[in-house]
Amino acid sequence: AYTVQFVGANENPLIIPDKILPTYNNYFIGNDSTKWKSNVKIFQAVVYKNVYPKIDVRYYSENSQLKYDFIIHPGGSVNDIVMKFDGADKLSIKNRELIVKTSVGEVKELSPYSYQFDNVKGRQVVECNYDLAGTTVRFKVKNHDSKTTLVIDPTLIFSSFTGSRADEYGFTATPGPDGSLYAGGRVTGAGYPVTNGAYQMTFGGGTGNNGVDIGITKFSSTGTQRLYSTYLGGSGNEYPHSLISDPDGNLVVMGRSYSGSSFATTAARVGPGGGADIVVAKFSANGTALIGSLIIGGAEDDGVNINDVGNGAAVGQSSLLRFYGDDSRSEVVMDPQGNIYVAAQTKSIRFPVTPGVFQGNVGGAQDGVVMKINPNCTALTWASYIGGSANDGAFVLEIRPNTNEIYVGGATASSNFPGNKTGSLTGAFQGGDCDGFVSVIANDGSAIIKTTYLGTNTPDVVYGIKFDKLGFPYVMGITGGAWPVINATAFAPNSSQFVSKLQPDLSAYIYSTVFGTGNRKPNMSPVAFLVDRCENIYISGWGGWIQTGNDPYLTAGVAGMPITPDAIKSVTDNRDFYFIVLKKNATQVLYGTFFGQDGAEGEHVDGGTSRYDQQGVIYQAICANCFQNGPGQITRPYPITPGVIGPVNGAGRNGCNLGAVKISFNFSGVAAGPKAFVGNDPDSTGCVPFAVTLRDTVRNAKQYIWSFGDGTPDITTDSFEVDHVYGTVGNFVVRLIAIDSTSCNIRDTAYTTIRVRTDRANLAMNIVKLPPCEDLNYRFENLSTAPPGKPFGPNSFVWDFGDGSPRVNAGTAPVNHRY
Structure with missing residues (x-):
């Protein structure tokens, strides 16, 4: 054991509790009752004021780990902070991280993340490093404005394997409503760590040298528990493409299957089927049953983009297939009513399109398809082709929140791609193997309202589409040409990754830019995309060929991508995952980091979507720690955090595991999420007098203002919950204003409705x-x-x-x- 002392610090600082919780702990330890304590209040954090002059220390927990911030107020000096480590065998600094060696192992403090804040400039990252002298540690800070508040914040992460003893290749991940992480991969046999009572506890089988099923694992919010884990698959091969969870934690899985009717015993067949079919299944929240499932397809391959590399086709670029894993490009999303939407591909001339849709006939050798499915995943509401006379792929889609229109993006080689292009950004195909496209579709599938090409005379693809809070669409993807840079700075001109904000009618760019290394070859295959409430942009991806030797997909790799001083990993073997955050209007890089091991097979995905939540937290699936006896010796291990359920690659040195990664980037600003509870159960309806507890479900504010809508006074508090009693009948709109003056948006407002009645129904x-x-x-x-x-x-x-x-x-x- 070792201790850390603040040298020369105030021995009697004022200790202030921060964000009280409604529960308490009791401590009855040992036989001496004088040492017992009950009703001990719990706080989310405590602040030690003026540990050094005008310097506070804030302690809190994140992902079940102790975390601390130094808060240096105007007039305080970072040079006053001196930490002495007593009992450690050795201190060292490696890759900007502090390594504390003890008799039982090493403890790692990640590189210090620091920022200063003022009301004009907002949060500004400041370069900060450890300064080591023997057993004492200081901080070295560059370009700090002494008139602003400086926060030094060491960052921790959650990273775990599934622990599958069978090879498992990471495809897709998504957040649950409680911060849990769902991860999906393809599993090559028995040995997946299924949980008792799971929907499918045995491997279904498969064909070829590597028969595969889908494997689904639900991790707890801290990665320390496996909440459920199940196979999903029949006698053929299955591949998961995309996951999405509803507000109750029911998981929708979309992918492709070669199993026919044996995919799932309760699945309904839609269309004649044959070859690969598109499958959509909805799991119960505990993973023990399927609420509904569909097998959708014509007589040819559906759900495959160009060539099924995962099922044995040759690797390499072909038409719309630009990266390894692009054979699985497709997406599933949900609307607030629980309806399910799918964007994918088909080669079937008899795909089960429904009457009255915007395109009832196949256009070319491969078309995109767009579908809407009922909330229980038991019936197809409508389905349509989308495509011209050449190859087309619908890769991504999103529901515009204020109109309910469906925006679909992807790639096309068709000069006659469907949709009204009058007044659009680009009305004609620009050449090359493919252009990107965006189409706006009516929610009932009856019409394409608008279409635009997005491209140059080289291959261009849209891999992400999202909306900001005002309903403006953003697109993300790759280009091989001179992508337009408009009203923004290019982060390395001539780079091959693009981000663009569009007018909702697709008539113009609001801004457009590129980022990367200035190479016409793409640096990475994009995976996840987000526009947060502050209009910051988040993108994840992976780059570099996974093995040594020539890259059949002609990528440049991630070496040289923008990296910030607070990066988790600042040096790469050029075969890593990469995460970037761009500030509103693409004015600067807020964050950039590599992620992964050095040596052996590079981090990647075999296809599929991962997602950010609305707080800017990434939920990422990775093919991780693969084939340690393979290309190149591992010189830096794959990062795994303490206490997780899967600390080791269960498939061993000659296998691969899905790596589940959850990282909070802390740029998305403060948010409000009011919800009503009676006891611990969500409930917003009751009879007079109706006693209700109102809670902010986001809990990232420093101050809350509650307005109850019944004429009683507002309450301002630092607690995320308040109790209130409604004494009259009516519908009452509760307003919550969440405030954090150090965040990019300062405050956020949200509402919920309480219904109070006198007509009580007695349940029995x-x-x-x-x-x-x-x-x-x-x-x-x-x-x-x-x-x-x-x-x-x-x-x-x-x-x-x-x-x-x-x-x-x-x-x-x-x-x-x-x-």
Whole structure:
């Protein structure tokens, strides 16, 4: 063990609790009752004021790890901070990280992240490094304005393997509503760490030298638990392309399957099928059952972009396939009502398009397809081709929040790609193997409202499309030509990665820029994309061929990409993952880092989407730590954080594991997310007097202003929750203003509605075990009574049987269920 002392510090600083929690702890340790304590309050942080003159230290936990910030107020001197490490065997600095060697191993403090803040310039990153002398550590800070507040913040991350003993290749990841991380990959056999009661606990099989199933794991928000883990697949091969979770934690999986009807026992077939089919499945929140699943396809390959490299086709560029993993380019998203939307590809002339859609007939050898599916994933609402006479691919899509229109992006080689192009940015195909495109589609699938090409005379592809809070679309992708730089700075002119903000009617660029190393070859294959509430841009991707030797996809690699002083990894073997954050209007690089090991096979994905949440946190799936006995000796290990559920690659030195990575970049500003609770259950409707607890579900503000909508005074507090009693009948709009003066947006406002009534319905039920004794069949009798004059209807009730099976809408009649 070792201790850290602040040399010359104030021995009696004022200790201020920060962000009190509503719960408390009791400590009954040992037999001496005088040392017991009960009702001990819990705080999210504590601040030690004036540890040094005008310097505070704030302690808090993040991802179950202790974290601390030095806050240097105007007039304070960073030179006053001196930390002495007693009991450590040795201190050293490597790659800007502080390494503390002890008798039982090494402890690593990541490179210090520091920024200064003022009300005019906002948050500005300041270069900061450790300064080591024997057993004492100081900080060296460059270009700090002494009139502003400086924060020195060592960053921690969450990174884990799945621990699969079978080879598993990372494809896709998405956040859960509680900060959990869902990850999906392709698994090559038995040995995936399935959990008890999971939907599919055995490997379904496959064909060829490496038969594969989909593997899905749900990690807890800190990566320390495997909440569930399951196979998904039949007798053929399956590949996961994209994941998305609904607000209840039910996971939608979209991918391709060669298993036909054996993909899932409850799956409904849509179309004749044959070759590869598009599959969409919705898991219950606990992973024990499928709420619904569909197998969608014509007689030829569906869900494959150009060539199925994963299923044995030759590697290398071909038409719209520009990167390794592009054979799996497609995406699934959801709207606020729970409807499911898919963008993908088809080679089938009899793909199951529905009547009345904007394109009912196939256009070329490969077309894009766009589909809308009902919330339970049991029926196709509509499906349409989208494409011209050459190859076309619908890779990404997003729902515009203020109009509900569907924006679809991807790549096309067709000079006659469909849609009205009058007044659009680019009305004609620009040449090369392909152009990018964006189309605006009516939500009912009846029309393409607008289309624009986006491209140069070389290959161009749109790999991401997102909206800001005002409904402006942004696109991200790669180019081989002179992409337009408009109203923005080019981060290395002539680079091959682009970001552009468009007018919603696709008539013009608001701004457009490129970033990279100034190389006409792409540096990376883009994966995830976000525009946050402050209009900052987030992008993840991977670059460099995964093996030594010539790259069949002709990429330049990530070496030389923009890196900031607070990077997790600042030096690369040119075969790493890469994360970048650009400031609003692309005015500067806020953050840039590499991620991965050095040596052996490079970090990559075999295809599929990963996602950021609205707080700017990345949920990334990676093919990680692959083939350690392969190309080149590992000189820097793959980064894994302490205490995670998968600390080692379960497939060993000759195998690969999915790496699940969650990183918070802390640039997205303050957010408000009010929600009403009765006890610990979400509930916004009740009878007079209605006592409710209102909580901010985001919890990243320093101050809150609650307005209850019933004429009572507003409350200003530093607590994320308040209690309130409504004494009159009505619908009351609750307003929450969340404030953090150091954030990019200062404050955020959100609303929720409370409904207070007097017509109480009294819920009651009776459960009857049905024979025979060994059968787990039950009858649930509804004994509820309705308020006077308001009888129950045929769908007034929802039965949830607690086993992950689909909920049942019903009236007052009994309902039977077998467990």
